[in-house]
Amino acid sequence: MATAFDPIGIFDSGLGGLSVVQAIRSLLPAENLLYVADSAHAPYGGRSPAFIRERALTLAGFLQAQQAKALVVACNTATAAAAETLRARFALPVIAMEPAVKLAAAATRCNVVGVLATQGTLASARFAGLLARFAGDVRVVTRPAADLVRLVERGELDGAQAIRRVEAHVNYLLHHGSDTIVLGCTHYPHLRPLIERAVGPDVAIIDTGPAVARQLRARLTELGLLRASAGSGSLRIGTSAAVEPARAVSQHLIRAHYGAVVVEALPALRTSQCEPGIQGGAR
Numbered sequence: 001m002a003t004a005f006d007p008i009g010i011f012d013s014g015l016g017g018l019s020v021v022q023a024i025r026s027l028l029p030a031e032n033l034l035y036v037a038d039s040a041h042a043p044y045g046g047r048s049p050a051f052i053r054e055r056a057l058t059l060a061g062f063l064q065a066q067q068a069k070a071l072v073v074a075c076n077t078a079t080a081a082a083a084e085t086l087r088a089r090f091a092l093p094v095i096a097m098e099p100a101v102k103l104a105a106a107a108t109r110c111n112v113v114g115v116l117a118t119q120g121t122l123a124s125a126r127f128a129g130l131l132a133r134f135a136g137d138v139r140v141v142t143r144p145a146a147d148l149v150r151l152v153e154r155g156e157l158d159g160a161q162a163i164r165r166v167e168a169h170v171n172y173l174l175h176h177g178s179d180t181i182v183l184g185c186t187h188y189p190h191l192r193p194l195i196e197r198a199v200g201p202d203v204a205i206i207d208t209g210p211a212v213a214r215q216l217r218a219r220l221t222e223l224g225l226l227r228a229s230a231g232s233g234s235l236r237i238g239t240s241a242a243v244e245p246a247r248a249v250s251q252h253l254i255r256a257h258y259g260a261v262v263v264e265a266l267p268a269l270r271t272s273q274c275e276p277g278i279q280g281g282a283r
């Protein structure tokens with residue numbers, strides 16, 4: 001049984017993955033969490049897989065150097081681009097996430113599922129594999145929503161613009177007959193109240209955060225790495241971008257659950273390089 005203060009290392013392109021932190025925190029309140037937001041390079045959704053892999057290796061290397069006992073990739077886009085590379089390069093347990101197509105295909109009554117995700121996730125071989133394995137005769141309607149990522153990065157979870165943008169995406173999925181909607185990007189659960197309002201009570205919404213937390217608990221239990229403590233663990237947030245905006249947005253995203261949020265700059269990660277092959281449209 002682990003007794004040290006070794007944290008669970010978690011990363012995302014930005015602050016959206018705090019939705020996964022919330023799920024982990026609810027299930028494993030004693031764990032110390034170290035979250036890295038790569039906001040200097042967000043959004044990842046329109047970037048090349050090679051660039052995202054490079055960033056994922058840098059962030060995972062940083063978390064390993066901070067004595068992380070496990071890595072959680074709180075990002076569907078980074079999972080699609082880099083999960084296998086991370087597993088091959090790091091001895092740590094790596095818990096990654098992907099859109100819950102299997103669950104949604106089992107839940108739909110009308111045989112139509114809508115998936116909101118980034119352009120990168122939807123274009124990935126990993127997503128094609130998910131469809132091939134789990135969609136069966138269910139029709140899967142996809143919709144990239146980079147603008148929702150940007151809203152969440154700004155902490156804009158309400159207001160006329162957020163409502164309008166959420167409605168545009170959701171209406172597209174409803175118009176194509178979806179009765180079950182998968183939130184295939186960790187930024188979107190922060191907009192869940194708006195999404196719920198837009199879809200109404202008859203449409204199911206599936207967020208993978210709680211399943212990732214359960215999987216993390218199972219891995220830590222299996223490896224004897226659960227933290228044995230009755231008290232609550234700490235949450236530290238590091239950002240590759242400016243600290244003050246990140247502090248304000250983090251506080252807003254995780255609301256009152258944690259008291260004052262500690263956010264630090266991670267200058268070592270601020271190696272912003274130009275990406276020659278960037279795919280247009282989503283940034």
Ligand code: DGL
Pocket residue numbers: 012013014016017042043044045046074075076077078118121149184185186187
């Ligand atoms: N939150 C991320 C995901 O789950 C990435 C969003 C982005 O940076 O485009 O895919």
